Amino acid sequence: MGRTHRSWRVGVAAVAATALAVLGAAPNALAVDTPEIVVADGVTQPVFGYSDAIRERLFIDSTFDSDGDGLRDIIAFDVMRPKATEDGLKVPVIMDASPYYTTLGRGNESELKVDLDGDGLLDKWPLWYDNYFVPRGYAVILLDMVGTGNSTGCPTTNANEDNLSAKQAINWLNGRATARNAAGEVVKADWHNGKSGMIGKSYDGSLAMATATTGVKGLTTIVPIGGPSEYYDYTRSNGVITRGNSYPSYLANIVTNPDRRDYCKPVRDQLALEDGDEHGDYTAFWNERSYVKKVKNQTASVFLVHGTNDDNVRADHFSKYWYALAEYDIPRKLWLNQTGHIDPFDFRRGEWVSTLHRWFDFWLHDIQNGIMDEPRADVERSANVFATYADWPVPGMTDTEVFFQPGTGGAGGLGLVPVAKPTTLSWQDSPTQSQNAMINNPDVPSPNKLAFLSEPLTAPLHISGTPRLKIRAAADKTSTHFGVILVDYGTDERVHHRGGNDGIITLTTEDCWGESSAVDDACYKHTQTRVWTADQELVTKGVHDAKNRQSIRNAVPLVPGQAYNYDFPLLPEDYVFKPGHRIGVIVVGSYPQYSSQADQNRANIDLALKTSRIVLPIVGGTAAAHAAGL
Structure with a gap:
């Protein structure tokens, strides 16, 4: 359990016992109201603590064996949730699944997961989602993709093992999988309200799309930011090789923890053998790494963000995915900006936080704030000047x-x-x-x-x-x-x-x-x-x-x-x-x-x-x- 879990329950029990002794009442005579979120001005308010939030690290047996050692890989993830969830508060989840938490870091300042005191629980959480959303009645999960962080196995660069990593946690949240803590105790998500969202930039964004296109029940919305949707298009373009020298193998090495890189070399060697650098054609290797072709399975809504001048994850990644979302009438929203591979927190910060807050409130807390009645697309016309349109491409x-x-x-x-x-x-x-x-x-x-x-x-x-x-x-x-x-x-x-x-x-x-x-x-x-x-x-x-x-x-x-x-x-x-x-x-x-x-x-x-x-x-x-x- 989390470090605040036992002390909080003890504190509540002591206060309750004292009150009953003073009043001379029977234990069931006092009714305790179940805590609830607070909504004002159309959005959830920060009425829950952050310093006292419950922090946990949990582990799930996956359904795959990426390193071929005969054992199913274990997916690790860190959870932060309001302390009030121990007293009946039901909250949704915002999840960022990533391969980068112990290698390149996240955000403009390259933040890493940090356990300062060695107790197996995070002290420093990358990005701002935990600081902002936990006090407003959300749980935040930072999940280590297979072969990274505290998860076992080896990264496969957007193959099925990568793609299914976050699905394990969604299944656990909805009672379809078993998670344990470091002591081996089974932990249930009895505090979850049944709805989850995923968010992430770049690789993290691709993992959000990958999870959504599995059709997993309980994933309600995703927010991919500059994420690859067709991995063929990340390393190829119309038959031309744009990233060669066994790039999938190279990237798998980058995201693997340094002390496991030698161990995972056989997996990377297999990636290099299958990637087709000798011809650049589309093969089954790339089909496995396509999310556009799997949108037909998706039910989760999408808030998509991409830079039209992104030369890392080029703009056809957003467009092909967006066109598929339209074909299957998936609820969606789009921001296009003129910077490159940049998170909107770093090019339109105030408006981004406000809009994302309203998006999650609508999809995860069922707050009717009108966000889906607004124009679907925001497009940057010049530096920091955005225009809104009913759809994209622009009607007409x-x-x-x-x-x-x-x-x-x-x-x-x-x-x-x-x-x-x-x-x-x-x-x-x-x-x-x-x-x-x-x-x-x-x-x-x-x-x-x-x-x-x-x-x-x-x-x-x-x-x-x-x-x-x-x-x-x-x-x-x-x-x-x-x-x-x-x-x-x-x-x-x-x-x-x-x-x-x-x-x-x-x-x-x-x-x-x-x-x-x-x-x-x-x-x-x-x-x-x-x-x-x-x-x-x-x-x-x-x-x-x-x-x-x-x-x-x-x-x-x-x-x-x-x-x-x-x-x-x-x-x-x-x-x-x-x-x-x-x-x-x-x-x-x-x-x-x-x-x-x-x-x-x-x-x-x-x-x-x-x-x-x-x-x-x-x-x-x-x-x-x-x-x-x-």
Whole structure:
């Protein structure tokens, strides 16, 4: 049991005995009211203690054996709940399942789990969820994914063993599994109200999606922040390897406790053997690591957060999952921001805490606060300026074909009708061409790219959704890559998400969110959005292996000189091109800054101009494009 458990019960018993002795009453003569949450101004209030909250560490036998030692893995998790749960208070759970609690840490300040006094219970809890939500009538669980922290086994990088780790705790909360404490005593969750939510950024977010798509009963809502939803897309893109050198094995090593890395090497070796780095195609290895394909099993609502400039977990992870949620009519809400791989606590802190609080109150405490009647999507339009929309993509969006036009000098044009005469443009693939060389100086002729520029826009043009490149091209080799970049050419103040900081600056001042104990405070450093004035902005991009033109499951070599149709998506975006700016489309072969293994064939490529175009998801469709001067 928790360190405060026995002392609290003894204290209550002593007070009750004294009162009965004074009053001369029988033990059953006094009725004690069951504690309840307090709601004011539409939200739960901090009426329960933090320092005296019950803290426990529990262990569950899983249903799997990730390390092949013949024993089922044991999943460990830490629980904090209000002391009032010992007197009848029923509370829901907010869970963050993670592989990072004893290695890389969580949050902008890389907080780790810490047991200062060695009693087997946490003294320092990463992140602010415990400080804020426990006093408001929630329990918080921080769960160690299989093979990490105090759990046994070995990480498998989003395979079934990782994916099922948190499900064990959800089953225990709902009476379908047995948990024990360090002494081996069975512990029941008789304080639980039957509802649980999961939250987490990055890997933690993927574990929330993984758990939800099992359809496990009792998981009511999830809040994934920048989490991979299709692990193939985390290391591949349309057949192109974007993270090579056995990345799943590499990541499994990173998250494993250092003293277990040698032990888990055989598991990592098997990951490296099966990941398909030699071809980059989609296989059963990646199907196991897909949550998009399993959304049909899901019942939990979703509050999804993602950065459109996230180059770690790219934006197609949110979009593919979001489209699947819409297909199956899962209740959902979305925040899109212009920073990179950043938690909303560090780019929109006050609004985030307030909105998340209301979200959990609605889904876990059944408080009717109207949050589901509000606009579904918040999109950052400029630094710290958000607009709300009824849905995403923004209603009124229509996929609109914008054709490539011949030009003079280094760049062609863009227009809403194809060219009348067949025309061929040519370039040579360059596996060493930098992204800056691709984007800069679009008017200057280059042998290694094609550039197409609109005239300066006469009205704003809003895209919302997933653009696609559709081209007809022939190469003189049996293999080549294709890359495409959508660029906004025009001077503006922009979120500066380049340079490794993902668009924020961490300051020295701090503020506090929730209650603190003597060893665990609720205070975190302020951040601010990093901005700069720049003449251009990379809006979105895409890559494609020409051998995977028919399917990402099968690579078919090209016949040199034969023209093929290619159709592949760019990363999703929600972006407004301003009047006076020019839209640029850059088409290349290899894209070294997007791929880890650029094609080395240096193919000469011919593009058929008449049938080649980019499809833009324009709000207002062709009429809006005409109005903007396309």
